[in-house]
Amino acid sequence: MSPLPGELRRQYASCDYDVRHNISAFGVYRVSFRSSRAVLRQIFGGWSFSGTAFLHSGLPFSVLSQPYIANGNGVFQANGASTIQFNAPAYANRVPGVSIYTKNPVAGVTVAGTKQWLNPNAFVSVVDPATGACTGGDSPATCQFGDSGRNSVRGPHYSNSDIYITKTFPIREGITFRLDAQMFNAFNHPNFALPSEVEAGVPGGSIPARFGTLESTISPPTGLLGVGLGGDSSPRMIAFQGRIEF
Numbered sequence: 001m002s003p004l005p006g007e008l009r010r011q012y013a014s015c016d017y018d019v020r021h022n023i024s025a026f027g028v029y030r031v032s033f034r035s036s037r038a039v040l041r042q043i044f045g046g047w048s049f050s051g052t053a054f055l056h057s058g059l060p061f062s063v064l065s066q067p068y069i070a071n072g073n074g075v076f077q078a079n080g081a082s083t084i085q086f087n088a089p090a091y092a093n094r095v096p097g098v099s100i101y102t103k104n105p106v107a108g109v110t111v112a113g114t115k116q117w118l119n120p121n122a123f124v125s126v127v128d129p130a131t132g133a134c135t136g137g138d139s140p141a142t143c144q145f146g147d148s149g150r151n152s153v154r155g156p157h158y159s160n161s162d163i164y165i166t167k168t169f170p171i172r173e174g175i176t177f178r179l180d181a182q183m184f185n186a187f188n189h190p191n192f193a194l195p196s197e198v199e200a201g202v203p204g205g206s207i208p209a210r211f212g213t214l215e216s217t218i219s220p221p222t223g224l225l226g227v228g229l230g231g232d233s234s235p236r237m238i239a240f241q242g243r244i245e246f
Helices: 038-044
Strands: 022-030 047-056 068-070 073-075 158-172 175-184 237-245
Touching: none
Parallel strands: none
Antiparallel strands: 022 047, 047 158, 068 073, 158 175, 175 237
16 A cells, blocks of 8 residues: 555565575485495495575565654554554655665664664664654655655575485395485574564664664474474474385
């Protein structure tokens, strides 16, 4: 929904689940070993290695202006009893010439246990919530709904790799013992969720703590436990499996 009727172009952007780049790779390699000695065939034969890799670019999200509510008037992000009410968000303004992303901690913004992702100096709220005045002065040029737009920034990329190692042991004709080692998220690579604090600060005022920071990780469901038993929140997981095939 657009905050201004007839201004649907403000909402024209990538959809929330847009993945611009997506790579999926699968591979298997079976070790070929031949020998006239049975002991060597048991040790070096029957090995195979396989793996999967998933990589995709980050999901888009929006940077918002801070809401302003005073004496029943104002602009805010959700439903309420205000004289002026907008169910659609008001986006923040972009500061020209300033890099959008940064990995360096920012004093007063980055808190312990988080990683900075957005540059807090690259965005500014349209309205100062302390005074209700538009940033830069109350004028048609400055009192707008923000030029950063919907889903104008993206979160961190996603990467996951699984590795499987298999060894077979012939017992007798038609019967084989198979031993598998399964490594989910083999490289223990953390994948971060989108920032939860996305309301920009105002010039000369305080920038909200945790703005644009990565606070939590996400992991894919594993084939071992699955979602029901917590496999989706596990970092690296190693499992062993043995079975007799006949």
